[in-house]
Amino acid sequence: xxxxxxxxxxxxxxxxxxxxxxxxxxxxxxxxxxxxxxxxxxxxxxxxxxxxxxxxxxxxxxxxxxxxxxxxxxxxxxxxxxxxxxxxxxxxxxxxxxxxxxxxxxxxxxxxxxxxxxxxxxxxxxx
Numbered sequence: 001x002x003x004x005x006x007x008x009x010x011x012x013x014x015x016x017x018x019x020x021x022x023x024x025x026x027x028x029x030x031x032x033x034x035x036x037x038x039x040x041x042x043x044x045x046x047x048x049x050x051x052x053x054x055x056x057x058x059x060x061x062x063x064x065x066x067x068x069x070x071x072x073x074x075x076x077x078x079x080x081x082x083x084x085x086x087x088x089x090x091x092x093x094x095x096x097x098x099x100x101x102x103x104x105x106x107x108x109x110x111x112x113x114x115x116x117x118x119x120x121x122x123x124x125x126x127x
Contacts, residue, residue, distance in 0.1 A: 009114055013027075013039055013040070014026055014027050014037050014040065015113070015114075016037065016107075016121075019102060020127065021127065022126075024123060027042070029042065033125070034046070034122070036060055036061065036120060036122050036123075037109060037120065037122075038064060047122065048124065049076075050076070050099075050124070053083070053086055055089050058071075058090070058122075061095065062095070067093075068118055068119065069094065069095065069117065069118040069119070070095075070096050070098065071090060071096065071097045071120050071122070072098050072100065072108055072119065072120070072121040072122070073100070073105065074102030074103075074122065074123040075099050075100065075101060075105075076101065076124045076126055077102070079101055080099055082099050101126075102123055103126070109121040
């Protein structure tokens with residue numbers, strides 16, 4: 001006997017299909033740049049390094065409707081610490097921030113979005 005464990009993906013959900021070689025394939029669209037991924041849309045993002053993070057660069061996440069509860073940051077090849085001032089600003093907006101390497105952020109986003117969670121991911125490309 002075999003069991004189908006393929007997750008059910010709601011229509012219109014963004015799913016990260018692949019990452020690497022400085023690009024992402026998300027819901028059949030290729031992005032050769034950093035991106036912000038929400039359950040219903042993916043947009044180019046101007047941040048190319050964790051050092052470039054600022055409240056302004058995260059305004060789409062903070063102002064999202066419906067509000068984001070869990071915010072994943074794909075930091076590149078490895079996890080990086082987020083400056084406390086940014087962490088505090090996001091916490092004040094009711095957003096939990098989880099930095100991790102980009103691969104882990106892609107996989108975690110897919111799981112959380114299929115669970116219908118209010119999640120967003122900021123993804124920096126890797127080689």
